[in-house]
Amino acid sequence: MILGMSKKEYNQGVITVGGCGTSVLHDVVDMVNPAGYPHFLLFGGNTDAADLSDKFEEPGKDGNVDEKLDAWGNNITLVQFGDDKTTQGFGAGGDPEVGREAAGTEQSREYMRKFIEKCDGVILVGAVGGGTGTYALSVAADICLELKIHTVLAIVVTPFEREGRTKEAIEGREELRQKVPIICIENDHLEQYVSDLTNEEAEKVKGGFLASRRMINKLSIVPMLKILREIIQVPGDAKNLDPNDYRALLKVGRYVA
Numbered sequence: 001m002i003l004g005m006s007k008k009e010y011n012q013g014v015i016t017v018g019g020c021g022t023s024v025l026h027d028v029v030d031m032v033n034p035a036g037y038p039h040f041l042l043f044g045g046n047t048d049a050a051d052l053s054d055k056f057e058e059p060g061k062d063g064n065v066d067e068k069l070d071a072w073g074n075n076i077t078l079v080q081f082g083d084d085k086t087t088q089g090f091g092a093g094g095d096p097e098v099g100r101e102a103a104g105t106e107q108s109r110e111y112m113r114k115f116i117e118k119c120d121g122v123i124l125v126g127a128v129g130g131g132t133g134t135y136a137l138s139v140a141a142d143i144c145l146e147l148k149i150h151t152v153l154a155i156v157v158t159p160f161e162r163e164g165r166t167k168e169a170i171e172g173r174e175e176l177r178q179k180v181p182i183i184c185i186e187n188d189h190l191e192q193y194v195s196d197l198t199n200e201e202a203e204k205v206k207g208g209f210l211a212s213r214r215m216i217n218k219l220s221i222v223p224m225l226k227i228l229r230e231i232i233q234v235p236g237d238a239k240n241l242d243p244n245d246y247r248a249l250l251k252v253g254r255y256v257a
């Protein structure tokens, strides 16, 4: 028997917000079955109710999201931000202040609070520049800090310059950066990843905007989440890092771009 032993399982939470966050969440679930990772807790929040359910429904099988959530053992929580008075489930219409208000309703905050209470550390994921993600990330960060979750890291996507949302994106990113350390993924740097694409994937990227963004998720954000989970949760022979090393690292590196 090891005297004084108090080692516990480390619950790593991932909170994704907005359309970008929901896509990343979908890509994560595509890669790993949440039921197999009871200490890797996933949360997806969006003002756009249809976006939340459509991404998790199988084509042609309406209403099977609840069944899926049950099958995943409630390791994943999906929440519509906002209420009848704010966004009514129809998105934030590109207005970051509407997104802030929707994520900040008592009900939305309560859902986030309940989730965050179960977590030892939280990774926030979403894009700045659009209506929901720009400030929903900050609202989530505030709740983490209120609940004294010190191990919080945000993975933040900035939009393509040609979308014309740079001002909103910078304002959202800078507000968040005052609260938690961030890793910034710039969509405009897609070409950095292109050398890793197969010919077929490169063709898809050329074919459209949506495919480009999803490729960035697949090549950078999802692997990053996978690696972070492994560093934090999987005891390693060689790397010998544990959750408290990770916490110390976040204190040192406030901004990684």
Ligand SMILES: Nc1nc2c(ncn2[C@@H]2O[C@H](COP(=O)(O)OP(=O)(O)OP(=O)(O)O)[C@@H](O)[C@H]2O)c(=O)[nH]1
Pocket: 017, 018, 019, 020, 021, 023, 024, 047, 048, 091, 092, 093, 094, 095, 099, 126, 127, 128, 129, 130, 131, 132, 133, 134, 157, 158, 159, 160, 163, 165, 187, 212, 213, 214, 216, 217
């Ligand atoms: N890399 C990547 N970028 C994305 C993805 N989805 C959206 N984006 C980028 O994120 C920016 C914001 O988009 P969304 O996250 O869909 O916006 P939102 O927060 O849902 O805002 P509203 O729809 O106005 O409520 C866009 O301008 C895109 O550049 C994605 O799946 N991957």
Ligand SMILES: [Mg+2]
Pocket: 018, 019, 048, 051, 091, 092, 130, 132
């Ligand atoms: Mg949206």
